[in-house]
Amino acid sequence: MKRVKYSRFHGRHETAGRECSWPGCEQSGEFRAPGARPSGFDGPGDYRWFCLEHVRQFNAGYDYFEGMEAEEILRAQSPLHGWETHTRAFRPDAGVDGVPRWADFADPLEAISGRARAHVRRRQAGMGPQNHRFTPDERRALDVLGLDAEIDRRGLRQRYTSLLRKYHPDHNGGDRGHEARLQVVVEAYQLLRRAAAFA
Numbered sequence: 001m002k003r004v005k006y007s008r009f010h011g012r013h014e015t016a017g018r019e020c021s022w023p024g025c026e027q028s029g030e031f032r033a034p035g036a037r038p039s040g041f042d043g044p045g046d047y048r049w050f051c052l053e054h055v056r057q058f059n060a061g062y063d064y065f066e067g068m069e070a071e072e073i074l075r076a077q078s079p080l081h082g083w084e085t086h087t088r089a090f091r092p093d094a095g096v097d098g099v100p101r102w103a104d105f106a107d108p109l110e111a112i113s114g115r116a117r118a119h120v121r122r123r124q125a126g127m128g129p130q131n132h133r134f135t136p137d138e139r140r141a142l143d144v145l146g147l148d149a150e151i152d153r154r155g156l157r158q159r160y161t162s163l164l165r166k167y168h169p170d171h172n173g174g175d176r177g178h179e180a181r182l183q184v185v186v187e188a189y190q191l192l193r194r195a196a197a198f199a
Contacts, residue, residue: 022051022057025054030049031049032047033048033062034047034048035048104181104184105181106178117146118143118146121148138192144185145160145189152198160189163182166178167179
């Protein structure tokens with residue numbers, strides 16, 4: 001059994017070749033300290049490496065609250081700090097949109113991929129002037145039908161007809177397994193056919 005080398009200094013990283021970042025110091029940089037770029041969503045940020053003597057000096061002069069207003073300092077010191085908002089990954093919608101209606105889909109992967117495609121379409125539609133043709137409810141209805149904001153009345157009708165054929169029990173040998181999805185499609189179409197964009 002290999003013995004673990006004990007270090008009496010917590011946080012020491014024994015690496016050969018890394019020099020202390022303190023100007024003029026030629027000792028090994030074995031202790032990590034915050035760098036110019038703080039840690040965030042895209043990674044841990046930058047680090048500086050110091051010898052024991054200079055990491056102690058750095059820590060003695062380091063002020064986490066530097067540049068903060070009094071209210072920001074109080075908020076940062078609160079035991080609830082950071083719990084007011086959800087991290088995107090832990091929100092029910094994961095920062096994409098509403099939770100899928102699982103009963104509308106036979107395959108969960110179809111629900112997830114449809115949700116992702118709708119998110120991409122919404123982002124793309126939001127970049128162009130054509131997005132202003134529709135209200136937010138109408139844009140959600142377009143997503144339900146799998147249409148973009150450039151659609152015309154004829155294209156809307158064709159898409160609705162194809163979805164009716166896909167989900168209606170009369171076209172599926174009497175299978176009523178897609179009735180919930182069919183209802184959502186019908187409601188979306190009824191909303192869109194009266195949209196001012198098609199007047």
